[in-house]
Amino acid sequence: MSKRKNSADSRNDILDAAQRVVAREGAANLTLDAVAKESGFSKGGLLYNFPSKEALIQGMLQRLIDNVEPQMNEYRDSLAGQPNPTLRAIIECIRCEAVIDRNISMAILAAGAQNPQLLDPLRQRYDQHYKDILQETDDPDLSLLLWAAADGLMFMSLLDMTPFPAEDAERLMQRLRHMASTRHEKSVIIDNIVS
Amino acid sequence: MSKRKNSADSRNDILDAAQRVVAREGAANLTLDAVAKESGFSKGGLLYNFPSKEALIQGMLQRLIDNVEPQMNEYRDSLAGQPNPTLRAIIECIRCEAVIDRNISMAILAAGAQNPQLLDPLRQRYDQHYKDILQETDDPDLSLLLWAAADGLMFMSLLDMTPFPAEDAERLMQRLRHMASTRHEKSVIIDNIVS
DNA sequence: GTTAGTTTACCGACCAGATGGTACAGTAAA
DNA sequence: TTTACTGTACCATCTGGTCGGTAAACTAAC
Numbered sequence: 001m002s003k004r005k006n007s008a009d010s011r012n013d014i015l016d017a018a019q020r021v022v023a024r025e026g027a028a029n030l031t032l033d034a035v036a037k038e039s040g041f042s043k044g045g046l047l048y049n050f051p052s053k054e055a056l057i058q059g060m061l062q063r064l065i066d067n068v069e070p071q072m073n074e075y076r077d078s079l080a081g082q083p084n085p086t087l088r089a090i091i092e093c094i095r096c097e098a099v100i101d102r103n104i105s106m107a108i109l110a111a112g113a114q115n116p117q118l119l120d121p122l123r124q125r126y127d128q129h130y131k132d133i134l135q136e137t138d139d140p141d142l143s144l145l146l147w148a149a150a151d152g153l154m155f156m157s158l159l160d161m162t163p164f165p166a167e168d169a170e171r172l173m174q175r176l177r178h179m180a181s182t183r184h185e186k187s188v189i190i191d192n193i194v195s
Numbered sequence: 196m197s198k199r200k201n202s203a204d205s206r207n208d209i210l211d212a213a214q215r216v217v218a219r220e221g222a223a224n225l226t227l228d229a230v231a232k233e234s235g236f237s238k239g240g241l242l243y244n245f246p247s248k249e250a251l252i253q254g255m256l257q258r259l260i261d262n263v264e265p266q267m268n269e270y271r272d273s274l275a276g277q278p279n280p281t282l283r284a285i286i287e288c289i290r291c292e293a294v295i296d297r298n299i300s301m302a303i304l305a306a307g308a309q310n311p312q313l314l315d316p317l318r319q320r321y322d323q324h325y326k327d328i329l330q331e332t333d334d335p336d337l338s339l340l341l342w343a344a345a346d347g348l349m350f351m352s353l354l355d356m357t358p359f360p361a362e363d364a365e366r367l368m369q370r371l372r373h374m375a376s377t378r379h380e381k382s383v384i385i386d387n388i389v390s
Numbered sequence: 391g392t393t394a395g396t397t398t399a400c401c402g403a404c405c406a407g408a409t410g411g412t413a414c415a416g417t418a419a420a
Numbered sequence: 421t422t423t424a425c426t427g428t429a430c431c432a433t434c435t436g437g438t439c440g441g442t443a444a445a446c447t448a449a450c
Contacts, residue, residue: 007423007424010424010425026309026311027308027309028308028309028310031408031409031410032409032410032411033408033409033410041425041426042425042426042427042428043410043411043426043427043428044412044413044414044425044426044427044428045424045425045426045427047410047411047412048424048425048426049424049425051411052410052411053409053410053411106308107308109304109305109308109354110304110305110308110309112354113222113223113301113302113304113305113308114221114222114223114305115223116221116355119354119355119356122356123355123356123358126351126356126358127358129358130358130359131358141366141367141370142370144359144363144367145344145367145370145371146344147347148343148344148345148347148348148351148367149340149341149343149344149347150343150347151347151350151351152342152343152344152345152346152347152348152349152350153343153347154347155346155347155350156321156343156346159304159307159314160311160314160318161314161317161318161321163318163321163322163324163325163326164325164339168339171336172336172339172340172343175336175337175340176340201399202398202399205399205400226434226435226436227435227436227437228434228435228436236400236401237400237401237402238401238402238403238436238437239399239400239401239402239403239438239439240399240400240401240402241400242436242437242438243398243399243400243401244399244400246437247436247437248435248436248437
């Protein structure tokens with residue numbers, strides 16, 4: 001009966017429990033008591049590791065980010081030298097739903113609605129992505145639009161509002177991927193192919 | 196001291212008050228008491244008009260939709276005969292932020308996170324947009340991607356995560372608009388301009 | 391046209407449950 | 421001795437929602 005764990009393990013166990021709760025019962029039922037029960041910790045132990053509910057949610061978001069990061073880097077590194085590696089890595093991550101459980105993302109979104117600064121870590125990521133994408137592209141605006149499109153598809157899926165079947169979404173993602181992998185000499189190219 | 200108003204007026208007054216509350220104090224503070232106070236109604240009167248908080252939020256969403264609809268139709272009608280009228284109307288609505296107050300949308304989003312079926316009216320709209328866009332386009336996938344991109348930009352702005360300045364966003368929207376207004380003979384056109 | 395009954399629209403006190411958080415005494419491993 | 425908890429009791433507050441009451445407005449009978 002080893003009581004002692006190191007604190008990092010405990011925190012991870014708690015975050016796991018929180019994710020299970022939210023995945024099973026939805027964002028509305030993410031309460032300290034529920035997480036305590038699910039994790040096996042006492043409420044005191046929970047609040048010892050995360051001094052507030054807000055801290056817990058911050059922890060969830062941070063871990064989510066930390067989990068996606070290596071996967072993204074892997075993609076990006078494998079595309080080094082080719083066009084738009086970061087953009088394509090983002091698209092790929094969204095495509096294979098590295099974005100984890102819908103409920104978890106929704107819970108974080110809901111929390112963000114109540115306390116906007118909770119999303120700051122995400123904002124930082126977006127900022128970094130923005131800079132990387134710009135630096136790698138021949139056609140900044142097109143790349144940003146492709147990014148926005150991928151993001152839009154992700155949000156639709158997140159909110160369960162995608163009006164088309166999964167295979168269509170898949171095809172769209174492939175086309176995005178394809179568009180991101182071609183080089184363009186100038187912004188204007190696309191705009192010129194008018195009938 | 197006419198006590199009697201017709202119910203529709205009361206409901207509208209209450210929805211106005213709810214919007215003011217949420218715009219001023221954020222989604223977290225959208226409580227029945229706050230809305231009652233802001234609207235001048237008693238809590239009982241409020242709950243007479245909206246039998247539950249959920250009903251109130253549904254009302255807010257519905258009115259939001261009802262307000263944007265005529266504006267969209269106007270745009271669309273003015274583009275009749277030209278390519279992609281619906282898509283372009285959507286883009287235009289997003290561009291000039293017909294999407295109303297950020298806080299209001301966030302409140303609805305937050306509510307949707309807790310009770311997903313609350314977003315059903317929105318889903319219906321998306322479904323209709325989807326059908327309309329498909330029917331009007333020469334290049335279904337491209338149109339859907341442009342739609343997704345516009346949506347992505349909207350969500351970024353909604354969550355206050357747009358990493359680029361407003362003028363860049365404006366330029367992106369213009370490009371979207373432009374891309375939506377050109378005819379394409381085949382999907383492949385775009386894909387072919389590879390270096 | 392007055393009276394009586396019914397409905398509509400609203401008031402405001404009260405309530406029950408949930409929830410985040412505290413306090414604190416104890417305990418066991420490192 | 422410090423760290424990392426357990427466990428319980430407790431609490432203040434908030435919040436959605438109920439409920440009995442009430443006055444104006446509408447309806448209908450006389």
